[in-house]
Amino acid sequence: MGHESGEAVAFRLWPPVAIGAPLLAGGLATLAWGDPVDLGGWRVPLGWALVLLFAGWNGWALWLFRRHETGLLPGQATHAMIEEGPYRLSRNPLYVGLLALYLGLALLAPTLWGIVLFPVAVLLVRWGAIRPEERFLHQRFGTPYDEYARRVRRWL
Numbered sequence: 001m002g003h004e005s006g007e008a009v010a011f012r013l014w015p016p017v018a019i020g021a022p023l024l025a026g027g028l029a030t031l032a033w034g035d036p037v038d039l040g041g042w043r044v045p046l047g048w049a050l051v052l053l054f055a056g057w058n059g060w061a062l063w064l065f066r067r068h069e070t071g072l073l074p075g076q077a078t079h080a081m082i083e084e085g086p087y088r089l090s091r092n093p094l095y096v097g098l099l100a101l102y103l104g105l106a107l108l109a110p111t112l113w114g115i116v117l118f119p120v121a122v123l124l125v126r127w128g129a130i131r132p133e134e135r136f137l138h139q140r141f142g143t144p145y146d147e148y149a150r151r152v153r154r155w156l
Contacts, residue, residue, distance in 0.1 A: 008136075033113075039110045
């Protein structure tokens with residue numbers, strides 16, 4: 001989704017699209033054909049818990065971007081490697097949070113087809129965003145990033 005300037009990652013697929021498109025497709029499938037199974041009442045508290053988890057987790061990660069004065073949006077320069085907060089648990093906490101939001105919204109909608117398509121969102125964000133981002137961070141930060149990648153899991 002753009003060229004790699006040396007200061008900013010060039011995504012193959014913008015992360016909100018990679019994650020949002022399968023959820024939208026699942027929601028449209030539910031509208032068109034209905035869901036073959038009723039998810040039941042348990043889905044509402046779990047759905048809200050996932051939405052709240054997303055808000056807190058991603059809020060924390062975004063606050064760290066601001067504190068470290070590094071770019072967040074596609075095309076913005078990356079000035080720092082963040083290794084604290086949620087970045088101690090995951091190299092990709094924003095994507096983990098967006099995927100939690102995906103599941104929360106799919107449960108609240110409800111759309112079983114959206115839940116069925118969740119692995120597609122995971123694969124698209126890995127191919128479209130994480131792989132180019134990891135390559136970029138390796139080129140930008142070298143050994144410190146490689147050591148971080150060995151210490152911290154990609155997801156959780």
